[in-house]
Amino acid sequence: MDFLELVKSRYSVRSYQPRPVEQEKLDRVLEAARLAPTGSNEQPWKFVVVRDAEIRRQLVPACYGQRLIGEAPVVIAGVGLTPDRVMHCDIPGDPVDLSIVMDHVTLAAAVEGLGTCWIGAFHQEKVREVLGIPDRAKVVEMMALGYPADSLRPKHRKPIEELVCYDRWS
Numbered sequence: 001m002d003f004l005e006l007v008k009s010r011y012s013v014r015s016y017q018p019r020p021v022e023q024e025k026l027d028r029v030l031e032a033a034r035l036a037p038t039g040s041n042e043q044p045w046k047f048v049v050v051r052d053a054e055i056r057r058q059l060v061p062a063c064y065g066q067r068l069i070g071e072a073p074v075v076i077a078g079v080g081l082t083p084d085r086v087m088h089c090d091i092p093g094d095p096v097d098l099s100i101v102m103d104h105v106t107l108a109a110a111v112e113g114l115g116t117c118w119i120g121a122f123h124q125e126k127v128r129e130v131l132g133i134p135d136r137a138k139v140v141e142m143m144a145l146g147y148p149a150d151s152l153r154p155k156h157r158k159p160i161e162e163l164v165c166y167d168r169w170s
Contacts, residue, residue: 013146018071021145025112029109036101043097045078062123063122076142079133080097082094115148118141
C-alpha cells in the first residue's frame with residue numbers, strides 16, 4: 001500500500017476487539033514514535049503505555065466516560081515534559097511535538113493492521129493521578145490502540161481549494 005492509500009484507509013477507531021496487541025507490533029509502533037522529529041531533536045516527551053485492564057477502567061471516568069478507553073487493549077498517554085516551553089513562533093512546544101509523535105503512532109499502527117483514536121477529551125488532573133504523572137509534566141494527548149471491531153465510515157473532507165492557498169493568504 002502506498003502512503004496516500006494508507007492515509008485514506010486510516011480512521012478513528014471507536015470500537016475495539018478484545019484481542020491483545022502483540023508486543024512486536026507495539027514495539028514497532030513505539031519505535032516509529034521514538035523516531036519522530038521534535039523541536040531541536042530534544043524529544044521532550046514520554047509515553048505511559050497502559051495495557052492493564054484495571055488501569056484502563058480507571059481512565060474511563062477521567063476521559064468523560066468514553067468506553068473505548070476501557071475497551072482498547074492499549075491506551076497511550078502522550079506526556080509533555082516541558083509544559084512552559086514556547087517556540088519562537090509563540091506556540092507552545094509540547095503540543096506540537098506530541099502531535100507529530102502521535103501522528104507517527106497512528107500511521108505505524110495502521111501499517112500493523114491496528115486502529116487508533118486520538119482522545120483529547122480528558123480531565124488532566126484525573127488522568128495524571130491514575131497514571132502517577134508528576135506535577136511538572138502535562139498529558140497532551142491520549143490514544144486508544146488495538147484491533148478494530150468497527151469499520152471505516154465515509155470520510156468527509158473539505159475540498160483542497162478551501163484549505164490551500166499559494167504564496168499569500170487568500
